[in-house]
Amino acid sequence: MLSGGGTRSGPSARDRYDAVPDSGGRGVAVWRTAFAVVGVAMLAWGVYLGITRVPSSQWLGVLVWLAGGIVVHDVILAPIGILVGLLVLPRVPASWRPALRGGMLALGVLAIFAVALFFGAAGRRNPSAVPQDPVAAVVVALVVIAVGVVVAIGWRAVRSRLAA
Amino acid sequence: MRLPAPEDFRSAVHDPRVTARVGLYLGIAFLLVFVTGLYSHVLQNPVSWFPVLTDPAWGYRLTQGIHVAAGIACIPLLIAKLYSAFPALFEQPPVKGPVHALERASIALLVAASMFQLLTGLFNTFQWYPWGFGFVAVHFATAWVVIGSMLLHVGIKLPIIVAALRARVVDGEITDGAPLTEEYVSDGTLYSVPDGDLAGLPESGPPEASTTRRGFLGAVAVTVIGLTALTVGQTVRPLAGASVLSPRDPRVGPQGVPINKTAAEARVDDAAVGADWRLELEGPAGTQSLSRDDLLAMDLHQAVLPIACVEGWSASATWEGVRVRDLVALVSDPSVDLTDPSAAPEIAVASLQQVGSFSRSVLPPSTSPTTTRCSPCG
Numbered sequence: 267m268l269s270g271g272g273t274r275s276g277p278s279a280r281d282r283y284d285a286v287p288d289s290g291g292r293g294v295a296v297w298r299t300a301f302a303v304v305g306v307a308m309l310a311w312g313v314y315l316g317i318t319r320v321p322s323s324q325w326l327g328v329l330v331w332l333a334g335g336i337v338v339h340d341v342i343l344a345p346i347g348i349l350v351g352l353l354v355l356p357r358v359p360a361s362w363r364p365a366l367r368g369g370m371l372a373l374g375v376l377a378i379f380a381v382a383l384f385f386g387a388a389g390r391r392n393p394s395a396v397p398q399d400p401v402a403a404v405v406v407a408l409v410v411i412a413v414g415v416v417v418a419i420g421w422r423a424v425r426s427r428l429a430a
Numbered sequence: 431m432r433l434p435a436p437e438d439f440r441s442a443v444h445d446p447r448v449t450a451r452v453g454l455y456l457g458i459a460f461l462l463v464f465v466t467g468l469y470s471h472v473l474q475n476p477v478s479w480f481p482v483l484t485d486p487a488w489g490y491r492l493t494q495g496i497h498v499a500a501g502i503a504c505i506p507l508l509i510a511k512l513y514s515a516f517p518a519l520f521e522q523p524p525v526k527g528p529v530h531a532l533e534r535a536s537i538a539l540l541v542a543a544s545m546f547q548l549l550t551g552l553f554n555t556f557q558w559y560p561w562g563f564g565f566v567a568v569h570f571a572t573a574w575v576v577i578g579s580m581l582l583h584v585g586i587k588l589p590i591i592v593a594a595l596r597a598r599v600v601d602g603e604i605t606d607g608a609p610l611t612e613e614y615v616s617d618g619t620l621y622s623v624p625d626g627d628l629a630g631l632p633e634s635g636p637p638e639a640s641t642t643r644r645g646f647l648g649a650v651a652v653t654v655i656g657l658t659a660l661t662v663g664q665t666v667r668p669l670a671g672a673s674v675l676s677p678r679d680p681r682v683g684p685q686g687v688p689i690n691k692t693a694a695e696a697r698v699d700d701a702a703v704g705a706d707w708r709l710e711l712e713g714p715a716g717t718q719s720l721s722r723d724d725l726l727a728m729d730l731h732q733a734v735l736p737i738a739c740v741e742g743w744s745a746s747a748t749w750e751g752v753r754v755r756d757l758v759a760l761v762s763d764p765s766v767d768l769t770d771p772s773a774a775p776e777i778a779v780a781s782l783q784q785v786g787s788f789s790r791s792v793l794p795p796s797t798s799p800t801t802t803r804c805s806p807c808g
Contacts, residue, residue, distance in 0.1 A: 285518075285534065286533050287589045294589055298586070301585030302582050305577075309539075311578070315567075316567075316575075319570070327562045331561060332542045332546050335544075338545070347513055348439075364649055367649050371649060372506070375506045375657060378505060378549070379552075382558060382677070383556065385558040386558045386677055389557070394682050394688035394689050395677065397678070397679050398674060402674075407660060407675055
């Protein structure tokens with residue numbers, strides 16, 4: 267639960283997303299600075315490597331792929347996850363929800379692997395690369411996910427019955 | 431229709447305790463991938479101040495198996511991390527000032543670079559290259575951007591992370607800063623007591639919230655383990671049968687070993703390996719030209735050695751042929767002890783392969799039969 271009304275004396279719910287929080291203590295402040303300095307240095311080195319080692323004719327392609335990752339997540343994956351959370355999860359027993367969330371996560375990962383499997387198999391350059399039938403592979407993985415979700419729900423039910 | 435606000439996301443999954451824990455696992459996995467990737471980089475592109483470690487023969491197999499297995503594990507961890515932290519995307523106002531703007535830009539870079547690195551890395555292992563840039567140089571540069579922006583992100587969020595990791599997932603929500611008594615640390619399953627900074631739930635928070643948080647972390651763990659089980663067989667041979675999602679099966683290939691390029695792709699035709707083929711040796715003691723029959727007449731040795739690909743698969747194979755050392759001896763100064771690595775020479779090797787960056791390579795001196803390393807061909 268995100269919002270809790272006025273029953274607590276701590277910081278407001280909004281503060282948990284405080285983008286740049288206060289350090290609180292000196293030790294934390296020192297560590298933060300160290301992380302940030304090393305991080306910025308490595309980041310700058312990466313950008314330098316990209317500029318010096320990647321031909322400039324390829325930069326546009328890299329930038330399109332970089333932006334594509336954000337778009338795929340923010341515009342496709344995340345809204346699907348939120349819609350499922352909004353439409354499906356409230357309509358099932360509370361004890362099913364963690365398993366269903368896990369199943370959704372696994373389905374999202376499988377979707378990415380399915381794309382790689384189908385295109386990898388379609389463009390296979392020799393019989394040892396992506397040797398399996400992609401349809402059979404995805405079906406097996408779907409069965410594994412379905413069994414996993416059902417087992418998790420069942421296990422949960424058994425445990426709560428034992429506890430009761 | 432309006433955009434949601436952070437407060438609209440009511441699930442207990444969107445909680446710093448969950449975000450920080452998934453982030454911790456993701457950070458560890460990212461560091462493992464980075465270090466093993468750097469290791470491969472210095473082996474493929476040797477530098478003077480770092481030794482080319484060819485011993486033990488299974489070292490490259492292990493490190494590159496970890497590189498790809500941990501990289502694959504990062505995919506569900508990254509999705510789970512983004513899902514948990516997603517409400518932060520809708521902060522209002524979107525930008526509060528220059529520091530805040532920089533912070534949000536660094537997050538955008540971290541998300542973009544992470545997705546990019548994991549997706550292009552995965553597609554590369556499937557030998558699918560739907561892009562027009564050279565994979566290796568871009569993968570190497572992006573690795574530094576991912577780890578750099580990740581460390582910057584950890585630095586910025588450290589106070590929230592510390593508090594969130596100290597608070598227990600189940601019932602560590604009371605956060606007024608007052609020291610808590612022993613019973614709050616007696617659980618022993620996760621970390622220590624909460625200590626202040628964390629925004630809390632109402633005291634009578636629904637019991638579902640804690641099971642949701644714990645259940646989500648459990649679901650992430652199960653997904654990572656399951657995905658690993660379905661892919662790691664490409665390098666862990668006993669699991670090859672379960673490896674339905676991996677791009678390679680160590681049992682499948684010509685002569686029972688997977689390959690990256692066929693002879694035709696390497697433009698090695700029948701004429702190149704016909705009766706006219708000669709192995710040309712050049713050394714301090716002169717030159718030699720050996721036919722295939724000359725080589726077969728020499729001492730033949732067998733060795734079982736792994737071939738390990740930077741793309742994460744590996745397979746042991748039985749190799750038979752003339753030892754490199756015996757060939758080197760044919761054209762070396764007889765006074766040089768070739769078994770002494772400090773005295774042995776470097777050897778430049780040219781392959782029959784007509785194209786590709788690895789058609790020529792340099793073998794450093796070594797006392798051991800060399801590990802077979804394989805490089806990305808994107």
